[in-house]
Ligand code: SAH
């Protein structure tokens with residue numbers, strides 16, 4: 001990270017603290033909410049009631065919390081906010097399966113979140129940062145630069161936003177993928193707090209195995225995550241199996257090269273027993289060669305992994321193109337021969353630019369701070 005970026009981040013964090021002073025309730029963990037309410041002289045059980053309104057009934061206003069005394073509802077409304085993001089714009093894909101919402105946060109910054117409805121799954125793809133400091137060359141978020149980290153509540157609220165929407169149709173959110181804007185492991189505490197809140201059995205109660213965290217390969221973050229005792233799925237955005245090529249596509253590789261990354265991945269598997277997913281955006285003539293397939297297979301032989309192949313989604317700032325059918329077939333033939341499990345992800349939501357890496361393209365930044 002350059003000095004300029006570091007300064008920018010520090011400024012943003014100061015601003016975030018100012019926002020938090022209004023007590024956005026989705027930013028609070030249960031003990032903090034409880035001490036807020038007992039500090040107001042409320043009986044201990046009130047916090048559990050309010051928690052239920054926030055995470056089970058998904059109330060978007062204090063008026064709905066009818067079993068709380070009116071005086072408490074009034075105080076909550078005066079001194080706190082639930083933290084429901086404002087929807088600025090909604091785009092639906094032509095097939096109706098994908099919906100992308102541009103959400104405005106308390107300080108005017110915006111993030112994008114996507115709801116995917118395929119068969120029985122209802123998956124929210126949510127952001128962890130406004131922008132991203134990593135700058136992978138093919139990614140729209142990376143091309144636009146970094147603004148600030150999201151708070152835990154801002155991360156949680158994106159998933160709950162879609163859950164609320166589904167609830168009105170008698171439906172439920174089944175999966176959450178941290179694969180929107182930003183690098184979750186560079187916003188570690190807030191991301192972890194958000195995951196804990198989403199999987200809380202007394203709250204939103206999402207199954208841990210229905211949560212996927214996608215990282216570009218922040219090695220210290222992977223190591224730390226391995227020790228959290230969670231059963232979430234880790235996805236690592238690999239895109240290249242040689243350092244020479246990965247250095248070019250994913251700048252962070254110059255800091256954490258493939259050897260260090262794979263040691264951290266083996267360690268993650270050893271400690272959690274969870275098979276790791278490796279993401280690979282297929283770029284015509286760049287990383288779809290038989291040599292790259294071979295190098296990938298060599299890295300993964302004997303390691304319980306799943307490769308997720310995604311033909312590149314075009315972005316304005318990168319000239320690369322998605323691989324042709326023929327080149328994909330040649331690539332997967334190598335994986336087949338080496339018995340490496342993979343999935344080829346269909347391109348979804350591309351007509352609304354909600355495909356991977358396309359978040360941010362149509363987004364207008366919030367006010368400069
Ligand atoms: N920062 C994290 C999570 C957000 S990016 C990460 O990089 O993993 C989510 C996924 O979209 C990553 O796998 C990323 O490599 C992929 N992606 C980014 N730009 C893309 C593009 N133009 N086409 C296809 N996938 C892309």
Ligand code: SF4
Pocket residue numbers: 132133134135136139140141142143180181182183216237357
């Ligand atoms: Fe950041 Fe992930 Fe995009 Fe890379 S792919 S720039 S890490 S959001």
